[in-house]
Amino acid sequence: xxxxxxxxxxxxxxxxxxxxxxxxxxxxxxxxxxxxxxxxxxxxxxxxxxxxxxxxxxxxxxxxxxxxxxxxxxxxxxxxxxxxxxxxxxxxxxxxxxxxxxxxxxxxxxxxxxxxxxxxxxxxxxxxxxxxxxxxxxxxxxxxxxxxxxxxxxxxxxxxxxxxxxxxxxxxxxxxxxxxxxxxxxxxxxxxx
Amino acid sequence: xxxxxxxxxxxxxxxxxxxxxxxxxxxxxxxxxxxxxxxxxxxxxxxxxxxxxxxxxxxxxxxxxxxxxxxxxxxxxxxxxxxxxxxxxxxxxxxxxxxxxxxxxxxxxxxxxxxxxxxxxxxxxxxxxxxxxxxxxxxxxxxxxxxxxxxxxxxxxxxxxxxxx
Numbered sequence: 001x002x003x004x005x006x007x008x009x010x011x012x013x014x015x016x017x018x019x020x021x022x023x024x025x026x027x028x029x030x031x032x033x034x035x036x037x038x039x040x041x042x043x044x045x046x047x048x049x050x051x052x053x054x055x056x057x058x059x060x061x062x063x064x065x066x067x068x069x070x071x072x073x074x075x076x077x078x079x080x081x082x083x084x085x086x087x088x089x090x091x092x093x094x095x096x097x098x099x100x101x102x103x104x105x106x107x108x109x110x111x112x113x114x115x116x117x118x119x120x121x122x123x124x125x126x127x128x129x130x131x132x133x134x135x136x137x138x139x140x141x142x143x144x145x146x147x148x149x150x151x152x153x154x155x156x157x158x159x160x161x162x163x164x165x166x167x168x169x170x171x172x173x174x175x176x177x178x179x180x181x182x183x184x185x186x187x188x189x190x191x192x193x
Numbered sequence: 194x195x196x197x198x199x200x201x202x203x204x205x206x207x208x209x210x211x212x213x214x215x216x217x218x219x220x221x222x223x224x225x226x227x228x229x230x231x232x233x234x235x236x237x238x239x240x241x242x243x244x245x246x247x248x249x250x251x252x253x254x255x256x257x258x259x260x261x262x263x264x265x266x267x268x269x270x271x272x273x274x275x276x277x278x279x280x281x282x283x284x285x286x287x288x289x290x291x292x293x294x295x296x297x298x299x300x301x302x303x304x305x306x307x308x309x310x311x312x313x314x315x316x317x318x319x320x321x322x323x324x325x326x327x328x329x330x331x332x333x334x335x336x337x338x339x340x341x342x343x344x345x346x347x348x349x350x351x352x353x354x355x356x357x358x
Contacts, residue, residue: 023254030253031247034246034249035247038247044247047249051249051253052253052260055257146241167208170202171198174237175198
């Protein structure tokens with residue numbers, strides 16, 4: 001069962017030496033951090049490595065968290081930096097990701113049919129599939145906005161850009177997501193026919 | 194079309210001004226194109242909100258805490274030891290050495306030792322009092338003070354620049 005204490009209270013307890021308080025913080029944020037990591041890594045193992053690395057980094061610099069922003073905003077900025085470093089290490093340039101996407105897209109698509117369980121494919125399945133096909137930056141902004149309970153200003157803080165730039169990027173990301181979603185659904189209909 | 198969508202997204206997100214909000218609301222009410230697009234984007238917005246978060250492996254929290262424990266265990270001794278302990282040990286040794294030196298010097302009897310130094314007749318010691326009160330010494334001291342101020346200023350400027358960087 002997760003703790004009812006606030007993030008700040010859990011941080012204070014962690015800094016006082018209570019490690020189980022930090023475990024509660026991890027439990028509280030792990031799903032979102034893992035999802036964000038997955039937006040960059042595209043593989044569960046790598047995403048797990050990034051997410052784990054983020055929580056260890058956050059623990060290490062917990063004393064430097066001054067509480068001026070939400071803990072989640074601070075944590076997500078760590079996730080973003082760590083994931084970007086991961087991408088650089090893996091030598092996946094953001095510009096060339098689109099080419100690789102074609103491969104990833106086909107791979108994901110085919111694996112979807114391999115499971116052959118069309119009944120279970122809900123709208124959210126298609127949505128997640130379309131998000132996987134987006135560029136990491138687009139997928140991150142969409143995820144932060146819809147699932148991270150982050151305002152445009154907080155997203156700007158997390159990504160280290162201006163709030164207005166976030167607004168523009170969010171608009172473009174939604175457009176691309178809409179296109180991917182429509183394309184995937186059309187393909188699905190064709191397959192069924 | 195893009196412009197319409199941009200306006201409508203701002204309206205849905207609530208990121209436009211009150212005046213813009215009212216203007217867009219009027220357009221939605223009166224313009225069929227706006228109304229249709231608005232309904233479409235609204236449905237899309239609700240669908241995006243249905244996005245599901247991925248679940249990390251069961252042992253994720255345990256793995257994170259294990260990584261932290263391992264890192265703490267691997268921490269070098271220098272970083273793990275409380276600095277107060279090091280200071281305490283340093284103070285203990287300093288006090289012991291000072292006490293030993295005081296005891297050693299106090300136990301030496303120097304009353305029997307005579308220091309009788311006679312310089313050869315052709316060597317004359319300079320008049321120290323004269324040097325200290327001379328004009329040359331005054332100018333030398335002034336130069337030293339000015340040089341010290343100049344160097345301190347340069348050092349502080351350098352430190353300020355480093356901090357800003």
